Amino acid sequence: MRIGIVASEAAPFAKTGGLADVTGALPKTLFRLGHEPFLVMPLYRAVRESNVPLREVGRVRVPIRRVGVGARVFEGRIPGTEALAFFIGYDGYYDRPGLYGDNGAGYPDNCERFAFLSRAAIEVFRLLDVKPDVVHLHDWQTALVAPYLRILYKDDSALSSAGVVLTIHNMAYQGVFWHLDMETIGIDWSYFTWKYFEYWGNINLLKAGIVFADVINTVSPAYAREIETPAAGHGLEGALRDRDDALHGVVNGIDDAVWNPAADPHLPKTYGPEDFSGKAACKRALQRQVGLPQRKAPVLGVVSRFAEQKGLDLVAAALPRLFDRGPVQCVILGDGDDGIAAMLRDVAARYPARLSVTDGYDERLAHRIIAGADMVLVPSRFEPCGLTQLYGLKYGTIPVVRRTGGLADTVIDCTPANLDAGKATGFVFENPTPDALTRCIERALALFRDRRSWERLIQIAMTRDWSWERSTRCYLSLYAEAMDARKRA
Ligand code: ADP
Numbered sequence: 001m002r003i004g005i006v007a008s009e010a011a012p013f014a015k016t017g018g019l020a021d022v023t024g025a026l027p028k029t030l031f032r033l034g035h036e037p038f039l040v041m042p043l044y045r046a047v048r049e050s051n052v053p054l055r056e057v058g059r060v061r062v063p064i065r066r067v068g069v070g071a072r073v074f075e076g077r078i079p080g081t082e083a084l085a086f087f088i089g090y091d092g093y094y095d096r097p098g099l100y101g102d103n104g105a106g107y108p109d110n111c112e113r114f115a116f117l118s119r120a121a122i123e124v125f126r127l128l129d130v131k132p133d134v135v136h137l138h139d140w141q142t143a144l145v146a147p148y149l150r151i152l153y154k155d156d157s158a159l160s161s162a163g164v165v166l167t168i169h170n171m172a173y174q175g176v177f178w179h180l181d182m183e184t185i186g187i188d189w190s191y192f193t194w195k196y197f198e199y200w201g202n203i204n205l206l207k208a209g210i211v212f213a214d215v216i217n218t219v220s221p222a223y224a225r226e227i228e229t230p231a232a233g234h235g236l237e238g239a240l241r242d243r244d245d246a247l248h249g250v251v252n253g254i255d256d257a258v259w260n261p262a263a264d265p266h267l268p269k270t271y272g273p274e275d276f277s278g279k280a281a282c283k284r285a286l287q288r289q290v291g292l293p294q295r296k297a298p299v300l301g302v303v304s305r306f307a308e309q310k311g312l313d314l315v316a317a318a319l320p321r322l323f324d325r326g327p328v329q330c331v332i333l334g335d336g337d338d339g340i341a342a343m344l345r346d347v348a349a350r351y352p353a354r355l356s357v358t359d360g361y362d363e364r365l366a367h368r369i370i371a372g373a374d375m376v377l378v379p380s381r382f383e384p385c386g387l388t389q390l391y392g393l394k395y396g397t398i399p400v401v402r403r404t405g406g407l408a409d410t411v412i413d414c415t416p417a418n419l420d421a422g423k424a425t426g427f428v429f430e431n432p433t434p435d436a437l438t439r440c441i442e443r444a445l446a447l448f449r450d451r452r453s454w455e456r457l458i459q460i461a462m463t464r465d466w467s468w469e470r471s472t473r474c475y476l477s478l479y480a481e482a483m484d485a486r487k488r489a
Pocket residue numbers: 017018303304305333334335360361362363366385386387388389
């Protein structure tokens with residue numbers, strides 16, 4: 001299958017978040033499985049400065065505000081594969097310090113920059129005569145490709161037969177711009193209605209993508225259901241419910257080259273599911289590194305952005321109760337909101353031999369916590385997919401999570417029946433309250449004292465498959481569904 005992945009970022013070329021991990025890993029895995037993926041993205045300053053080998057292969061010209069803007073097209077390779085990556089070079093838009101903005105503010109011409117990317121990507125297909133079977137779009141920045149194909153290129157038989165899949169990584173970002181940007185994107189004003197582009201008097205690019213894509217997905221099945229409700233739909237729940245039959249969830253995979261306890265260069269000792277004795281050495285090293293006494297006490301770990309979403313206020317409220325009741329320790333690494341950091345540091349000041357809080361971004365410590373802790377806490381209020389619980393599973397560090405989004409899909413609660421059946425992988429609670437979190441951690445601590453059961457739980461957790469190969473196979477079935485939908489249309 002030939003798949004054109006159009007994205008505003010992809011690892012290792014340019015990255016601001018999890019989106020780049022997906023658009024970086026997916027083409028590599030597709031290629032390994034024998035498909036023909038290719039990537040189209042902007043030639044940001046960061047890409048040019050990374051010195052990836054590029055070769056100019058032509059030029060495209062697209063109308064923006066009715067004026068033709070030309071771009072140079074460069075070709076490179078997706079690292080470790082023969083798969084092609086195409087970069088749209090137009091310095092007026094992309095030779096800037098940031099991808100979407102800098103100093104905390106989005107660039108004022110973002111609608112124009114990404115409308116240009118979307119239209120230029122289609123022109124790249126034509127320029128190079130690559131006819132994708134499927135075009136895979138990501139978030140609002142490239143969602144416009146869907147209406148462009150269906151409205152402006154509907155008579156191009158090579159392109160109009162391509163299925164379109166739109167992946168939504170976070171409903172909170174929708175690409176909402178003022179109505180006059182209809183002129184910028186070059187779509188006829190007749191589409192400025194609530195059925196297509198219009199959204200409370202503005203235009204909404206993600207909404208247009210949802211309306212015109214053949215298949216839509218988000219990054220977990222539970223989040224896919226949640227975004228059809230006002231609580232998580234950010235105003236697009238109605239548009240999503242209208243496309244209910246086409247809406248799916250695919251959990252992201254783990255990058256095995258980075259997160260693998262059997263070959264992790266950050267660890268003092270590596271280990272695998274057959275023999276996880278090395279985990280004890282990782283625990284001692286972690287305790288030593290963060291200045292906690294090297295006891296056999298259970299260690300809770302947290303690696304997280306400090307943000308309201310992540311529920312760390314619940315952790316701050318639960319920890320004193322747990323510390324007062326038993327010999328438990330906790331290691332926290334995070335960065336972001338200063339208020340959350342201060343709240344956690346307050347608890348650490350009261351319990352210095354129990355709690356370590358590191359404020360900052362530290363990849364190495366993140367790996368050492370995920371390996372060295374006994375449990376990883378992810379009490380998020382909402383979580384589209386979540387990666388730390390997946391890393392916890394792979395490293396035998398049992399996740400304690402709230403039942404929401406991707407956490408609900410990837411962690412099976414350790415009831416006695418689930419443990420007997422070999423299905424349990426962690427501990428799950430419902431309500432975002434300190435009480436519920438405390439009780440859930442206490443359930444985990446009770447099982448931790450039963451060594452044999454705990455080791456069985458670790459073994460089950462470590463052997464679950466959350467690989468990119470698994471996610472990619474799910475995407476392949478969505479691609480097939482999009483192609484079918486096109487044939488029927
Ligand atoms: P989100 O994308 O909402 O922050 P995820 O769980 O999907 O949450 O991904 C978070 C990623 O960022 C994980 O790989 C986690 O290890 C990493 N991470 C978060 N905070 C830090 C930090 N302070 N230092 C190092 N890595 C971090």
